[in-house]
Amino acid sequence: MEGQLVYIGLAAAFGLFMAWGIGANDVANAMATSVGSKALTIKQAILVAAVFEFLGAVLAGGAVTSTIRKGIIDADLFAASPELLIYGMLASLLSAGTWLLIASHHGWPVSTTHSIVGAIVGFAAVGIGLDAVMWGKVGAIVLSWVVTPIMAGFIAYLIYNSVQKLILQHDDPLERAKRYVPVYIFFAAFTITLVTIMKGLKHVGLDVSPANSYFIATGIAVLIAIIGAIAINRIQPNVKREKKQHYYTVERVFAVLMVITACSMAFAHGSNDVANAIGPLAAVISIAKTGVVGGESTVALWVLVIGGIGIVVGLATYGRKVIATVGEQITHLTPSRGFAAELAAATTIVIASGTGIPISTTQTLVGAVLGVGMARGIEAIDLRVVGRIFLSWVVTIPAGAFLAIIFFFIFKTILP
């Protein structure tokens, strides 16, 4: 295609910018719970985030990327003029990136997912026509934005309730924690591994049968649980600290678990959110190289790698500061509560990633935190702020759409 280097160059630049923004801002919300509960130091959190965001993006980010790339708009309508789709995707990336920049500057809690979906729907509906949008799929995505926080909340409620009933409400909580926490570790590792194997490995060229998937996932989860159990057994009760805070040592046992759920959370976040930056990029690359719409069937691995690198760079340059700030603010979240929220959110997100649904990580996590609150786990949750976070997508979608439409017409005029 003519000018393909320009298109690919622009898309890569915008995509990296988005990925950088996700790493700089979004990751903080995923990791801050672990830092706030002192399960991880900031340095450890950065390391965990860098490794697992990258793995999540590359191993399990394919399905959501496909959805962003070609699930929201009807590509057939662009067959006659594929360059329009390129302009649109470039406009969407720039729009979402710009909106995120504005929002972060003002401290508004917006979601990358909502801005990119709003942007794509916006340019397609206005720039091409209402038919260009696959409304059924968009409806399903919007519905998932309501369902996933509720689902995460429900799972978090069940998990924290079980922690109270099995461990905290007994008079020998430490012994019980040592016995049950490895079981939670097993479940955390099992869920993440299973979804990755079943849904993710296809994109890296491996195909594993369902039976084998369960087998491998169980094996890996048992291994991680054993390592966790060894770490837990080395924890000695700190009698002095327990005098002031009876659950001090118990929480340290949960802190081991929280290292695992923090990895899961970073992985889940990478698997879902990298697509917001990489989906449009993948679309542009595919069209620019082949000249036709929807040529290649899967997302090239190197594109996912670019997304992963962008996130890690964002994390390293700016994200560490944000994680430190947010972590300092979240101090009520002890490991026993934080893990319940993280595990519930990570499970929900990874399942959504496996199904290819782009959801908001932050809102899912907020839902999970509310679930712990419902189980009487959190001293105080400010419902006004919760309301503001959930309402933010009502603003973000039209904002993303509006900016995308403007950029779309600009690109249409100035690009070859």
Next chain:
Amino acid sequence: MLANIFGTSPVRPLEKHVGVAYQCTRQLYPFFEAVLADDWVKAAAHRDIIDSLEHKADDLKKEIRQKLPKSLFMPVPREDLLELLLVQDKMANRTKDVSGLVLGRQMKIPDAIAEDFLLFVQRNIDAAKQARKSVRELNELFTTGFRGAEALLVESLVEELDRIETETDGLQAVLRGNLFKVEDTLGPVDVIFLYRVIELTGEIADMAERVGRRLELLLSH
């Protein structure tokens, strides 16, 4: 962002507040020792400490109230926590009232009841201390969702608190009886105020007991 959804937890501030209130009541013993020794300079010094601690408790109270807006979602009703705060604060208030009264009128405690009176003061202070011990379990109560072993522990602490309060009631009755026996030898106005001092001091344990009642209420939700 995400961090802002966590409202300011009232737990640590409440624990801190009850600590200050107890420290305030504790000054009452050296205060009355000075009064009995007729050392009004020393008594005034202790009264100053009481005053500043009562102030500090008041400031903490206002701060906690401000940080508990109605939009907070908490495992226990906000009103119950505010009520707990209020009775905690009253322990300090009564201490201030009684020390102010005694110092202002330069009251003399008759020798006949002096020993019993000091014991009575001490047991009231003990009640406040037990209230502090019970409230300091709040954090653990929130962790366990107000159920199970921790809830039982708090119940036992509150039972002990009730026992101390009942004891102060008994001491108060004995004190009144002994005062009645010697009241003819004292000035009538002085006697009226002595009864008032005994009553106000006894209210410290009453307030401590109400702290226990409030904690029990939290457990029943």
